Amino acid sequence: MSHHKxxxxxxxxxxxxxxxxxxxxxxxxxxxRGLTGTHVxxxxxxxxxxxxxxxxxxxxxxxxxxxxxDGADVxxxxxxxxxxxxxxxxxxxRQCHGLQCGYCTPGMVMAATxxxxxxxxxxxxxxxxxxxGNLCRCTGYDxxxxxxxxxxxxxxxxxxxxRHVHGRGAxxxxxxxxxxSGTQPAPVVTP
Amino acid sequence: MGSMVGAAVVRKEDPAxxxxxxxxxxxxxxxxxxxxxxxxxxxAHARILSVDTTGAAAMPGxxxxxxxxxxxxxxxxxxxxxMERPCLAKDRVHFVGECVAVVxxxxxxxxxxxxxxxxxxxxELPVMASVAAATAEDAVPIIEGTASNVVLEQVLxxxxxxxxxxxxxxxLAIHLKNQRxxxxxxxxxxxxxxxxxxxxxxxATTQTPHHMRNEMAQMFGxxxxxxxxxxxDVGGGFGxxxxxxxEFLLTAELSRRLRRPVKYVETRSENMTxxxxxxxxxxxxxxxxxxxxxxxALRVRITQDCGGxxxxxxxxxxTLTSFMxxxxxxxxxxxxxxxxxxxxxxxxxxxxxxxxxxxxxMIERVVDHVAAELGLDPLEVxxxxxxxxxxxxxxxxxxxxxxxxxxxxxxxxxxxxxxxYPLLRKEQATRRDDPAAxxxxxxxxxxxxxxxxxxxxxxxxxxxxxGWESANVRLNVDGSAVIKVGTSPHGQGHQTAFAQIxxxxxxIDFDRITLIxxxxxxxxxxxxxxxxxxxPVGGSAVMKAAIKVREKAARIAAHMLEADESDVELVDGEFxxxxxxxxxxxxxxxxxxxFKPHLLPDGFDLGLDETAFHEPQNLxxxxxxxxxxxxxxxxxGKVRIAxxxxxxxxxxxxxxxxxxxxxxxxxxxxxxQALLEEVAYGPDGQPLxxxxxxxxxxxxxxxxxxxxxxxxxxxxxxxxGAKGLGESGATAAPQSVVNAVVDAxxxxxxxxxxxxxxxxxxxxxxxxxxx
Numbered sequence: 001m002s003h004h005k006x007x008x009x010x011x012x013x014x015x016x017x018x019x020x021x022x023x024x025x026x027x028x029x030x031x032x033r034g035l036t037g038t039h040v041x042x043x044x045x046x047x048x049x050x051x052x053x054x055x056x057x058x059x060x061x062x063x064x065x066x067x068x069x070d071g072a073d074v075x076x077x078x079x080x081x082x083x084x085x086x087x088x089x090x091x092x093x094r095q096c097h098g099l100q101c102g103y104c105t106p107g108m109v110m111a112a113t114x115x116x117x118x119x120x121x122x123x124x125x126x127x128x129x130x131x132x133g134n135l136c137r138c139t140g141y142d143x144x145x146x147x148x149x150x151x152x153x154x155x156x157x158x159x160x161x162x163r164h165v166h167g168r169g170a171x172x173x174x175x176x177x178x179x180x181s182g183t184q185p186a187p188v189v190t191p
Numbered sequence: 192m193g194s195m196v197g198a199a200v201v202r203k204e205d206p207a208x209x210x211x212x213x214x215x216x217x218x219x220x221x222x223x224x225x226x227x228x229x230x231x232x233x234x235a236h237a238r239i240l241s242v243d244t245t246g247a248a249a250m251p252g253x254x255x256x257x258x259x260x261x262x263x264x265x266x267x268x269x270x271x272x273x274m275e276r277p278c279l280a281k282d283r284v285h286f287v288g289e290c291v292a293v294v295x296x297x298x299x300x301x302x303x304x305x306x307x308x309x310x311x312x313x314x315e316l317p318v319m320a321s322v323a324a325a326t327a328e329d330a331v332p333i334i335e336g337t338a339s340n341v342v343l344e345q346v347l348x349x350x351x352x353x354x355x356x357x358x359x360x361x362x363l364a365i366h367l368k369n370q371r372x373x374x375x376x377x378x379x380x381x382x383x384x385x386x387x388x389x390x391x392x393x394x395a396t397t398q399t400p401h402h403m404r405n406e407m408a409q410m411f412g413x414x415x416x417x418x419x420x421x422x423x424d425v426g427g428g429f430g431x432x433x434x435x436x437x438e439f440l441l442t443a444e445l446s447r448r449l450r451r452p453v454k455y456v457e458t459r460s461e462n463m464t465x466x467x468x469x470x471x472x473x474x475x476x477x478x479x480x481x482x483x484x485x486x487x488a489l490r491v492r493i494t495q496d497c498g499g500x501x502x503x504x505x506x507x508x509x510t511l512t513s514f515m516x517x518x519x520x521x522x523x524x525x526x527x528x529x530x531x532x533x534x535x536x537x538x539x540x541x542x543x544x545x546x547x548x549x550x551x552x553m554i555e556r557v558v559d560h561v562a563a564e565l566g567l568d569p570l571e572v573x574x575x576x577x578x579x580x581x582x583x584x585x586x587x588x589x590x591x592x593x594x595x596x597x598x599x600x601x602x603x604x605x606x607x608x609x610x611x612y613p614l615l616r617k618e619q620a621t622r623r624d625d626p627a628a629x630x631x632x633x634x635x636x637x638x639x640x641x642x643x644x645x646x647x648x649x650x651x652x653x654x655x656x657x658g659w660e661s662a663n664v665r666l667n668v669d670g671s672a673v674i675k676v677g678t679s680p681h682g683q684g685h686q687t688a689f690a691q692i693x694x695x696x697x698x699i700d701f702d703r704i705t706l707i708x709x710x711x712x713x714x715x716x717x718x719x720x721x722x723x724x725x726x727p728v729g730g731s732a733v734m735k736a737a738i739k740v741r742e743k744a745a746r747i748a749a750h751m752l753e754a755d756e757s758d759v760e761l762v763d764g765e766f767x768x769x770x771x772x773x774x775x776x777x778x779x780x781x782x783x784x785x786f787k788p789h790l791l792p793d794g795f796d797l798g799l800d801e802t803a804f805h806e807p808q809n810l811x812x813x814x815x816x817x818x819x820x821x822x823x824x825x826x827x828g829k830v831r832i833a834x835x836x837x838x839x840x841x842x843x844x845x846x847x848x849x850x851x852x853x854x855x856x857x858x859x860x861x862x863x864q865a866l867l868e869e870v871a872y873g874p875d876g877q878p879l880x881x882x883x884x885x886x887x888x889x890x891x892x893x894x895x896x897x898x899x900x901x902x903x904x905x906x907x908x909x910x911x912g913a914k915g916l917g918e919s920g921a922t923a924a925p926q927s928v929v930n931a932v933v934d935a936x937x938x939x940x941x942x943x944x945x946x947x948x949x950x951x952x953x954x955x956x957x958x959x960x961x962x
Contacts (some may be wrong), residue, residue, distance in 0.1 A: 020300070020412045022877050023300075030217075036214075036215075036217070037210065037211015038211065038216035039215070039377075039378070039426070040217075041378065041379075041426075042458075042459035043458045043459050043460050044459065044882045044883065044884065046459075046883040046884055046888075049377060051520065055231065063858030076211065077209075077851060078210065078211040078212075080210070081210050082702070086206065086209060086210070090209040090210065093204070093205070093209055094201050094205040094206070094209060094228075095201060097202065097848045097851070097852045099205060099209065100423065100427075100683070100684070100856065101376070101377065101423060101426045101427040101681055102205075102209075102426065102682070102683035103206030103378040103424075103426025104377045104426075106211050107210055107384060109209065109673070122895075125537055127891070128893075129892060131891050133890070134890070134891075135377065135883065135890055136376075136431070137375055137377050138427055138682050138850060138856045138886070139374060139827070139853070140855035140856050140859025140860075140894055140897065141857050141859070141890075141891040141894050142895075143851070143852060143855060144891065
């Protein structure tokens with residue numbers, strides 16, 4: 001089994017190490033980086049529970065090899081809330097009861113965040129189409145639509161997502177996160 | 192202090208789940224954990240000639256490979272007596288996806304590699320992947336030791352109603368299919384077993400941790416105190432996580448052998464063939480009625496496909512269907528019977544509603560058939576047959592099945608406040624005359640189902656120790672409260688709902704109440720979360736425990752206030768002496784005093800810590816009325832839901848926000864069953880719907896906006912007055928959609944469209960009937 005050395009920034013923290021070349025990004029995040037907020041709900045790229053932002057774009061991290069993220073900047077659900085405050089999307093889901101069991105939620109929140117980065121004021125159809133790649137079995141989606149609308153009206157994608165897109169590599173304001181030492185910001189790749 | 196019960200407060204659960212800080216089973220990390228992977232059968236019916244594990248066992252990281260023969264003495268999975276399912280197939284496989292061997296390796300990738308390298312040689316056997324094939328002349332029994340694939344037959348009435356049917360002015364025979372569905376919780380089955388000298392701990396995706404503890408202890412010959420089952424955050428269940436799966440036993444046994452924690456994480460592809468399916472019933476119905484549409488007699492012959500190994504719960508589901516076959520109507524004679532048939536398919540068990548949606552679908556389709564036959568309005572036929580509010584509680588002809596308080600006509604009236612029915616009918620006629628316009632259909636469902644499962648004699652039949660639920664409420668020294676409850680939520684929001692109940696009973700701040708659940712080591716006793724029992728049964732236990740705490744606190748307060756206990760009342764969070772408004776002590780002061788023996792009467796039992804059980808007097812019966820308006824594209828046959836309106840009567844509503852969520856989710860699954868989903872097999876038993884795309888699990892673009900309202904008729908069957916609502920949406924929705932689809936096509940002479948009403952199916956009907 002071949003191995004590769006990678007350097008991947010996740011939520012502003014750089015990680016360097018050798019990984020198996022077939023390791024999926026989602027397993028890299030969950031097992032190597034210990035970020036278990038990103039979930040796996042299928043093995044055919046349908047459900048979107050594993051959605052994260054990779055260099056400014058939402059991707060299904062079960063369909064990306066971790067080696068392909070070498071040098072990249074990843075934002076996961078753990079990186080959205082800054083300084084203990086939920087991001088507008090997270091808060092919207094809370095206010096509008098956009099989650100029940102919570103398993104699809106991290107992916108759904110990331111997809112909604114990605115949507116609001118592209119479209120600050122989506123209408124209902126645009127919201128539904130924007131989250132079409134993410135499956136939820138609990139809510140029937142209507143209250144997720146409400147949640148995204150709430151977020152659009154109350155701050156949009158949020159600071160962490162904007163920072164991820166515009167100033168990748170900068171550490172999150174969460175003071176608890178260790179600052180990357182002696183590393184350069186990950187290279188900027190325009191989506 | 193305002194009432195918390197009835198308030199739409201946001202959930203306590205959410206901040207953790209929204210920030211990736213939830214703990215699902217696969218998030219639990221134990222040092223030294225190794226990973227189990229299955230070798231599964233790719234054939235639906237075959238004899239296992241040999242299993243060659245040598246190559247796999249020699250692969251890197253592999254700790255071992257086991258077949259049935261290597262696990263002598265291992266108990267079978269939870270089974271129906273006489274049809275014990277081995278955890279790994281012995282000699283024969285009964286369905287695609289049945290486990291044949293297991294591999295354990297140091298990481299999950301290596302385990303998957305090694306599973307691929309296990310070589311199994313099969314001899315194919317004739318496949319019986321449908322009830323028709325399994326009951327054909329030349330069918331052979333799939334389960335060794337059985338005489339026939341019909342493994343259970345029951346008649347649930349004294350008469351077959353032939354006399355009444357023959358005497359009725361009108362008689363109709365109707366065949367209905369409730370297709371096989373998959374629950375598809377977004378988190379598949381996951382478990383992590385850690386068998387130590389002190390006993391066995393299992394983290395598992397289960398709805399019933401205490402039940403699982405009892406079973407695991409019994410299966411492995413351990414005492415219950417040696418087994419701990421933890422259901423941490425669980426990613427949906429919908430009934431399917433109430434079943435016991437071979438991996439629970441296998442990870443335990445292999446952890447015992449390897450002296451390491453063993454984890455199993457099911458893939459979605461495995462889940463689609465391994466987790467129990469639901470529904471899978473066919474109904475042969477005969478109904479007798481008069482010229483006015485009054486129902487006179489009903490005969491229902493149910494066929495339950497129970498898959499390759501009968502599930503202990505699944506095999507009994509048609510009993511519930513039988514009990515509910517009269518719906519919310521007064522029918523003088525009902526004659527249900529059923530047969531359960533083993534086929535070469537995935538086992539069938541509980542799925543949201545478990546037996547009752549099938550009944551509601553049947554009777555609501557029957558009522559529409561009767562209306563069509565007589566040229567009457569379907570609402571008129573419903574109104575003429577409703578059990579009236581004044582007749583509640585209503586004893587059905589089935590012993591013990593007594594409907595509690597409800598208002599069936601009232602729910603329909605409330606529904607019609609939201610729907611301009613005459614206008615819709617006018618619009619429908621206009622559309623029919625305009626070939627360019629999509630067809631319009633209006634469908635109704637006036638439903639009743641069972642909630643609040645218990646009581647104990649009923650639940651014993653499904654293998655549970657009881658039908659009660661248990662709760663403990665404890666006040667800390669600082670006056671904050673901890674609840675422990677035996678229900679095991681997996682999305683229902685019990686932390687929030689139960690804190691609302693305690694906040695009212697003890698008049699303490701909602702934010703100072705925490706709920707502990709899903710761990711047999713910390714929670715006293717429990718049954719679990721299924722059968723819409725969370726609030727009616729679990730919530731009632733919580734309420735009773737809180738009342739016991741309040742009563743004890745009042746005794747302490749009376750001592751502090753030097754008043755008679757009967758003169759002390761709790762008002763706005765303070766105990767006061769009636770008629771002496773100046774004298775009061777807060778709950779916080781009482782909580783401190785509860786721990787000061789020298790300041791209490793001699794011998795006073797310290798602490799405020801009370802446990803209560805709630806045994807429901809009977810099942811509760813949530814009901815309501817739904818309306819679905821569909822548009823059908825004449826060129827493609829695609830059904831679009833133009834409006835969906837649900838009026839639900841679940842009795843007392845604890846939290847309107849969460850109630851809405853439960854209704855939405857249930858309706859979504861019902862719509863999905865009506866229009867999209869079906870677990871299908873080829874004649875060779877190969878699954879045709881093995882991925883989420885093939886199964887057409889709906890996304891946000893496939894489902895509509897829902898309009899909801901409540902009628903509140905409190906049940907007298909529990910102290911909260913709540914009936915449960917987790918399954919109502921899924922019970923009510925399929926037939927309101929199908930009735931609407933049939934209604935849209937009725938001018939073409941169409942009387943029935945089988946679920947799922949896919950574009951292809953509807954398009955064919957349109958072509959055949961020359962729309």
